[in-house]
Amino acid sequence: MRILIADDHDLLRDVLRSYLEAESGFAVTTVADLPQALAAIAAGPAFDLVLLDYAMPGMNGFAGLETAIAAAAGTPVALMSGLAPAGVPEKVLACGAAGYLPKTLPARSVVNAIRFMAAGETYVPLDLARPTPAAAGSDNVLSPREREVLTGLCAGHANKEIARDLGLREPTIKLHVKLICRKLGARNRTHAAMIARERSLC
Structure with a gap:
């Protein structure tokens, strides 16, 4: 998996590259500015x-x-920042980005989020993901992939089984489950499955 990290802070760049390259399957290129x-x-x-x-x-x-995003021509592009002013994550997604990563995220969460976005999914931390009131309770709040994961939850499958069935990694499924619970207002995966059945989502 080839990742390009562009950041003008040498230490952050080097730490993130070292952490990713310690994982299997990452090849990381780093640069210091947009040009x-x-x-x-x-x-x-x-x-x-x-x-x-x-x-x-x-x-x-x-x-x-x-x-x-225009130059990447289909390659997922995500934004990271040390600060998250109100509305920034929403604007990032509105631009067509793959997601938003606060620099305060734990290293393991960063790795999982990067895998998630490289797989074509959209990532925003749960505490910054604020569905609009109009979307709450709506079937449309779930992406097609989230619906597939939800089907697995309704069937009582474990994350490992869902990951195998969908050809994804288990950490990616865990992220989907967290987002599904957030969007459905569920306390846990079992509660999410109950809500889904009540709304005929699965």
């Missing part, structure tokens, strides 16, 4: 995920994110 990131994207081969720092040189806010 270098765009050059790396253009040089190829294609990355599985591009991770950009919100405040690094060349970004100019969301304009840099939109430029990178």
Whole structure:
């Protein structure tokens, strides 16, 4: 899995690269600003995920994110930041990004989120994911992949079984389960399955 990390903080870049490369299956390229990131994207081969720092040189806010998304031509692009002002995660997703990563996330959560987004999913930490009131309780709040995972929950399958059936990694399923519980207002996976049955979602 090829990951491009663009951040102007040397220490963060190096720590994140070291942590990812200690995991199996990661090849990491790092750069310090948006122009270098765009050059790396253009040089190829294609990355599985591009991770950009919100405040690094060349970004100019969301304009840099939109430029990178256009340049990546289908490759997931995500934003990371040390701060999360109100509304930023929503704006990031509205731009078409794969997700938003606060730099305060634990290292293990970062790795799981990166795998999640590289697999084509959208990631925002649960405490920042605020479904609109109009979406609450609506079938449309669940993505197609979340519906597939929910079907597995309703069948009483463990995360490992759902991961095998869908051809995904178990940490990815765990993230989906957390998001499903959040969106359905469920206390746990069993409660989510009960709500799904009541709403005829599975």
